[in-house]
Amino acid sequence: MKKQELSWKAGGQQGEGLESLGEIFAAALCSLGYDVYGYRQFSSRIKGGHTSYKLRIANHPVATIASSCNLLIAMDPDTLEVDAPELTAEGILVTDAAWLEGKKPKVRTVALSWNELSKADGTTLPKNILALGITAALLGIDTAKLLPLLEKQYGRKGAEVMETNRLALETGYEYIKNNYYDLLAAFTMPELENPQPKLFMLGNEAVALGALTSGAKFMSAYPITPSSEIMEYMVKYAPAEGGVMLQTEDEISACTMAIGAAHAGARAFTATAGPGLSLMAEAIGLAEMTETPLVVIDTQRGGPSTGLPTKHEQSDLMAAIYNTHGDTAKIVISPSSIEESFYDTFEAFNLAEEYQCPVIVLSDLQLSLGKQSVTSLDYGKLQVRRGKLVKDGLPEIKSPEYFKRYDLEAEGSISMRVLPGTPNGISLGTGLEHDEVG
Known part of the structure; x- marks a missing residue:
């Protein structure tokens, strides 16, 4: 089997759901048997500031992130400056058309309006799940395979929230299908042999x-x-x-x-x-x-x-x-x-x-x-080994003698260890240098 890889990245503002987007997408890939490595770049703040989530997807084990990127989802204008240079010549950039003013990307580009795309029958669709639907369309992934993961992530928040996210997923997918049909399944996922679900x-x-x-x-x-x-x-x-x-x-x-x-x-x-x-x-x-x-x-x-x-x-x-x-x-x-x-x-x-x-x-x-x-x-x-831990059966000692907790003649130079309250195991231990009994 020829080794194949694909690199995906989404960039936006902290608090916009970048982590949820990456987590759901990666979990879907692992359930399909792909090897995935994911990494989130973030700042020391709770909300605001540029962040990104990158996934390396392969048909063989991977242990680090890729330096290049095949598909980039820009959810804020900073992504064009910070992350777009990673795009390969054959890559695809998804971005808001308003951020392209005066710029001419050298890669295939999906220019949309996040604000317009998120409007649906009086509700605002979450941008991160719109991006997930767009990703699914460009990579040829059936949205039906993502719905169970959406349910796991958002189902506990109620039927209305789940329906909003389902609609966002389908809206993102349909946008590519209806406006960029030539890019539908533009990238094919790496070929798999005997795919087995994996943990992420x-x-x-x-x-x-x-x-x-x-x-x-x-x-x-x-x-x-x-x-x-x-x-x-x-x-x-x-x-x-x-x-x-x-x-x-x-x-x-x-x-x-x-x-x-x-x-x-x-x-x-x-x-x-x-x-x-x-x-x-x-x-x-x-x-x-x-x-x-x-x-x-x-x-x-x-x-x-x-x-x-x-x-x-x-x-x-x-x-x-x-x-x-x-x-x-x-x-x-x-x-x-x-x-x-x-x-x-x-x-x-x-x-x-x-x-x-x-x-x-x-x-x-x-x-x-x-x-x-x-x-x-x-x-x-796996086997638990507790070493020389003694809980009972120690020989009787008489005051003022103590148990030799730090026995210098112990086998292997490691003495027996007792827990507080062990019969006949009275010993003294402090941070000071000590003799055999502490």
């Missing part, structure tokens, strides 16, 4: 799912781009697994609370970005000194300081390895795909408990906020 996962979702699957029961964190979706996932799904996500006042308390939960026996973790990792330095040292299993997810972004919150950078490696003062032992692992984000996060909790030390998982903005098609996750190869 955000990197942060894969991390959170890996944590939950490993048995993580406690997450404490402070919101920071680009890690916040891990918190959102845990808020939504952790309670059903007997877990909790606690939003703290800052990154220092987030890390120390996770250490406390891990000391009490829970698989616990926190998630942050570079600035938060800097604040956690002393607490990570505490986990090392007390030999407490701790998992820290670091979703790297641009720096230094608060730097570039919504831009990609991989500059935290040295900080992850060396940022704590003194001679500390920790494990740093870095996944290279969204699928690996799931497996590596799961394994991080095993390593933390086996070696009784902090484990830092290094992700980055693109891996955290990019979405990628995943064929399936093999739960059968």
Whole structure:
């Protein structure tokens, strides 16, 4: 099978539904068996400012976004300046005719009026779903395959909202059919052999799912781009697994609370970005000194300081390895795909408990906020390993003796770990240097 690809992009103002447009379209492609990589470019604001959503669609696995673009949907004039240069010579530009004044695009162009197209029987049709219908027409996708995804996205908002979105989808499709018939199915989707539906996962979702699957029961964190979706996932799904996500006042308390939960026996973790990792330095040292299993997810972004919150950078490696003062032992692992984000996060909790030390998982903005098609996750190869955790059966001790929590003669130089309240397991652990009993 010849490798084939197609790149699609939509640009507009934040708050115009660009993310919903990209999500619905990508979910449809994954349900049809295509390999997809999606990435949203955005600014540090809730509404307003230029944003874009780009998809790379292929008949083979893809692990990053494409530099060029075959089909560009311009939903604001900024798209013509910022994103249009990515169009290939054979590409198609969809834009408002009013924004073309004085411009002569060198590519095939669909010039329309978003305002006029959105008017329908006293209601205003959503521009993002109009764009979805236009996309379907230009790529030869039957709108019937998109309706179930619209229902999933908007059905809970009531029949009237769903009908408005259905009408917008059909209106966008019919506009191309009636006015640009020569461009109907102008691009054919990459050929597939034995198509199988795929998952479409955000990197942060894969991390959170890996944590939950490993048995993580406690997450404490402070919101920071680009890690916040891990918190959102845990808020939504952790309670059903007997877990909790606690939003703290800052990154220092987030890390120390996770250490406390891990000391009490829970698989616990926190998630942050570079600035938060800097604040956690002393607490990570505490986990090392007390030999407490701790998992820290670091979703790297641009720096230094608060730097570039919504831009990609991989500059935290040295900080992850060396940022704590003194001679500390920790494990740093870095996944290279969204699928690996799931497996590596799961394994991080095993390593933390086996070696009784902090484990830092290094992700980055693109891996955290990019979405990628995943064929399936093999739960059968996963195994929870809790290391030398002892819950009972310890020999009797008498005061003033203590359990040797930090036994220097332990096999493999890793001592037995006990939870608070374990019979005959009384021990002392502080952030100070200590002997075998603390």
